[in-house]
Amino acid sequence: ARRARRFSERVAERTGKPVVLWDERMSSMAAERALREGGLDGKAQRGKVDRVAASLLLQSYLDSRRGRQDAWDARSADDADDEDSPER
Template structure:
């Protein structure tokens, strides 16, 4: 099965920041886009910015990282990510929003930044973007190997 062409977007949702990454229309490679400030006010500027990205890039699917414990169980951060993904899905419909396991994405992001010679104290400004890249690249690899979208569809 061949998946429809279109860029993919990945979102790493944190309590303070939201990392964003995108792919090319063929879903070959994930690249960092930006780090948004998490806006819990009624304005929800972070969600508005994501809707703009989805529209401008003609995104086919949005992957939202689902933080899980190493045991595979979900906790409070998982519930927050699920709620965020549901809000986003309502705003970008009919574009699919899917939750993907993001265990170790932030750890991998810190390791990649350290390997690139970036000082630990300077990671904060970009680690969420890099984590989003890790999430998206994992989803793209899944798509290529299985011929199907990764993760759980948000209803």
Template sequence: MHALGVDLGSARVGLAFSDELGMLAIPLETVPAKKALDRILALVAERGVKWIIVGHPRNMDGSFGPAADAARRFGETLAARTTARVELWDERLTTQLAERMLAADAGLPRKLQRDIIDQLAAQQILQSWLDAREARASPPEPPEHG
């Protein structure tokens, strides 16, 4: 089961891809926002993607803002153009976590840092979805007899 994670930004879009077992999300690439739709559709065809998980930004209080509307519209456009299932997924704090993972003092040029952060954010979105999917599929623990 292949899935693609998408961290949608106004300038760049980070992408991540799952392993065949659907257990591990791997950073893939960062593409310019204007080319993201075509690149995602190409990846669906090339890699047999069954799920596209689009980060859906929420405010910390759970409300939605303009970026969430843009993600929803992007998801609707994707759903209309592909046979892969498209799901919006809460992406709160993924960019901050990605920045911490990279550590700003890594000595990389700023543009490369931004590209990597976008990919890591997409990885976090996808990994969160994969973990939740696995948790839903796992049978409940048997009750303890005591």
């Protein structure tokens, strides 16, 4: 989390644009669940999980910007634990 935060600070400094960090810890699991619920399992999911996870992350961020209370359970990295977990 700290490495990501430091990187985002450098990007913000260089671009002059705000950078929002978003917690993605559960995105792959949520994507796999959504694909299973959609009838895809195992081999059929291959290659789709990352795309669906990215869609879920973006949608949760957009929902949070609109103030929706039912946004997918993702939090700003500023609110996440300060653990130095392995980066993906």
